[in-house]
Amino acid sequence: MSTDTRAAGVLPGSLEPNFRVAALVALVALTASYGSVLYHVTDVVGGSRLMLATLLGTATLAVATGRILRVRTALLLTALFLVGGLAVYILSVPASQRALISVDRLLSDTVALLTGLSVLRLTQANVWALSVAPTPVFLSWYLAVRRRYVASVAVGGTALAVVVLTGDAGSVTTLAGTVGAAGVVGFGTLDRYGGTAAQVDTLVILLVVMVVAAATLSVVPSTRATPVLPDRSSPSGVTSLVDAQDQVSVVGTIRLSPQVQFSVESSAESYWSTATYDRYTGSGWVRSGETDPFVGRLRGPPGGGREVRQTVTAETELGAMPAAWRPTAVTGLAESRIRVTPRGSLQPTTTIDPGETYTVTSRVNRPDTADLRAAGTDYPDEVVETYTQLPASTPDRVADRAAAVTADAETPYDKAAAIEAYLESNKRYSLTVERPEGDVADAFLFEMDAGYCTYYATTMVTMLRAEGVPARFVTGYTSGERVDDGEYVVRGLDSHAWVQVYVPDEGWVRFDPTPAAPRESAERTRITDARQSGEAGVDTEETLESTPTPTPDGGDGSTDGGTTPTPTPDGGADAAGTQPGPVGDTGATAPVSTESGPSLPSRETLALWGVVLVGVGAALRRTGAGARAVRAVWLRRRGARRDPDADAVRAFERLVYLLERQERPRRPGETPRAYVERVTADDRARAVLTTYERARYGPGVDRSAADEATDAVGELVRERTLPTRPFVR
Incomplete structure (x- = not known):
């Protein structure tokens, strides 16, 4: 009788772990972390397919040649990748800007990138991303194939650190890359020096603890009060919408700050713009290009326009310089304290303190409807290239909806008016919304029934660009509360976002798709609540003395809501607001959903629970x-x-x-x-x-x-x- 009585396969035997494969899988996570940032840049600006091919092709080349090339040869090839990529990027810069490139400029730009300048702000951001991608991918994978895991992580970790320092890598991306780097070192050490299954379980548990600890512990820095604040019950925060930031993210629920920000003495009522944004990312807006020093005078709009002088007095700290569009001259502040963005907006180099005053001279166009309809489509090439950009990942149904809404529109102006009227009549104004996943414009059109100004303006710009009409996203303030002839008090709740559409021979024309009446009602309610609760900074002597007299409908012309009349071309008198509802009977094409199903956990939450389950599995195996x-x-x-x-x-x-x-x-x-x-x-x-x-x-x-x-x-x-x-x- 045989003594071998244990039947094989009573329970599945444990598999011998392959540490080399595990290390390479972790390297995939590290590469994907910074590679996803570079891919996002090209998705926004152009060239996403080429970027994907570059990332995969470079990694494949490294794996294929890892055992063939000597280290010196691989380092030389890496250097050629780097030098060649930089040369391609420099040659892609327009000739007029290339002459300004110097060693000092390259160094200053590098320092700017490493201290928070988003890659998306670079004029040729897609070329930059495609130029730098091959270097870290090739070298990190080559070193991993040679089993030099620590050196591989040093290269890939440096690439991750760069995109983290630019501010383009989110917390999830950073965490994934960090865990990937730790996994490469851990599994790589086990591969080189031998290891056991128990050590693998321990390593996995440690990695899971890293993920859970980083995901559950957060540090939120304190900042000074801003005109737009997050709702205290909302998990998401939002920086000031109008504080001249380089980026604006569309967030969820917000609350309005009733504190007075500044007062204006102006020869004409206007929106007070603070920043314009050209690059849409799908989740927000980026202002590309570098600011230039203010040198005394700026050019006005193509059509000339009426001169409007405004004297702005800060009532609290201001991080922006509100002014009627388009500013041409500034007095009252030292020129060294003023910068000019590529879009023509003013930006202070230092905070404007309470009591400080500056005067802006603006040229405001007053085109009538007939001129706007007759303007045509003779756009400059640079305007078309910059202001019709949309991310490659924008869903096709956005363009389909834009085409349906503008089906009966014969001119770009008619398209803008139709989209403006469509959004006004088909979406409800609300400050209490849940930040959608994915593309903001797509979500607002097809999944949301309400939103506030950033949702309306983002969606209108996206739809116009889908129709080939140059448009951009603008932030600033509505006119504020009129306390006397030519005098206005502007509160944080007057912060706003709207749209500018390019019109040949006229320049940029303002449209505002956000419904005016409900927005003004929300503002008045917020002021009343703030006064009753005794909040500080809600009124000035002028607002206490004045007696606001809103119009019967509480909408256009209200002096207590802080707005100009219905959406108009900049400086005009209700030219864009004269369209009688949606054009071309488009209302039926966009039913507004009012059903709210159960909310599902976010992808980040599901991913975190997945990681926790992996950790639990490793712990069960280890014990x-x-x-x-x-x-x-x-x-x-x-x-x-x-x-x-x-x-x-x-x-x-x-x-x-x-x-x-x-x-x-x-x-x-x-x-x-x-x-x-x-x-x-x-x-x-x-x-x-x-x-x-x-x-x-x-x-x-x-x-x-x-x-x-x-x-x-x-x-x-x-x-x-x-x-x-x-x-x-």
Whole structure:
């Protein structure tokens, strides 16, 4: 009788871990972290398919040549990648700007990138991303193939650090890259020096702890009060919409700050713009290009326009310079404190303190509807290239909806007016919204029934660009509360976002798709609540003395809502607001959904729970609890009926496992009969043994005998695993 009585495959055996494969998988996570940022840049600006091919092709080249190329040759090839990429980027810069490139300028730009300048602000951001991508990908993968894991992480980690310092890598991306880097070093060390499955479990548990700790602990820096604040019940924060930031993210629920920000003495009522943005990312806006020093005077709009002088007095700290569009001259502040953005907006280099005053001279166009309709589409090439950009990932249905809304529009102006009217009449104004996943414009059009100004303006710009009409996103303030002829008090709740559309021979014309009446109502309610609760900074002497007299409908012309009339071309008198509702009967094409289903966890939450489950699995494996749980289930399961001999063998295997846990393990060379007879005198166990011997070594057994053995083991399991007799001895 054979002494090898343990049937193989009672339970799946543990697989030997492949540390090399695990290290390379972790390197995939590290590469994907910074590669996803570079891919996002090209998705926004152009060239995403080429970027994907570059990332995959460079990694494949490194793997294919890792065992062939010597280290010196690989380093030389990497240097060629770097130098060649920089040369391509420099040559892509327009000739007029290339002359300004110098060593000092390159160094200053590099420092700017490493101290928070988003890659998306670079004029040729896509070329820059495509130029730098091959260098870290090739070298990190080459070194990993050569089993130089620490050096590989040093290269890939540097690339990740760069995109983190630019501010383009989010927390999830950074965390994934960091965990990937730790995994490369950990698994790589086990690969080079040998390791065990237990060490793998320990490493996995440590990585999971890193993820959970980083995801659950956050540090929120304190900032000074801003005109637009996050709702205290909202998990998302928002920086000031109008504080001349280089980027604006569309967020969820916000609340309005009623504190007075500044006062204006102006020869004409206007919106006070602070920043314009050209590059849409799908989740917000970026202002590309570098600011220039203010040198005394700026050019006005193509059509000339009426001169409007405004004197702005800061009532609190201002991080922007509100002014009517388009500013041409500034006095009252030192020129060294003023910068000019590529879009023509003014930006202070230092905070404007309370009590400080400056005067802006603006040229405001007053085109009438006939001029706007007759303007045509003779756009400059630079305007088309910059202001019709949309991310490649923008869903096609956005363009389809834009085409349906503008089907009856004959001119770009008519398209703008149709989209403006469509959004006004089909979406509800609300400050309480949930930040959607994915593309903001797509979500607002098809998944949301309400939003506020950033949603309206973002969606209108996106739809116009889908129709080939140059448009851009603008932030600033509405006119504020008029306290006297030509005098306005502007509060934080007057902060706003709107749209500018380019019109040949006229320049940029303002449209505002946000419904005016509900927005003004929300503002008035907020002021009333703030006054009743005694909040500081809500009023000035002028607002206390004035007696606002809103119009009966509480909308256009209200002096307490802080707005100009309905959406108009900049400086005009209700030219864009004269369209009688949606153009071309487009209302039926966009039903507004009012149903709200159960909210699902975010992708980040699901990913975190997935990581936690992996950690729990590793912990169960490390402690053996998982295997014991599996065996406990296996022990208690009768199992599906097979042929009688196989069922008899399985019954005996369950019996042996039970006796080993309850009595003692089998000794080497101990036969099944000797083992059973020494550890138990139970007749049922001996009957199962006899049936097993006949099935394994004799003529076999019939179905009745196999079932009796299976039933007997079931009885023994139930008896021997009661609380009075622990399962584990």
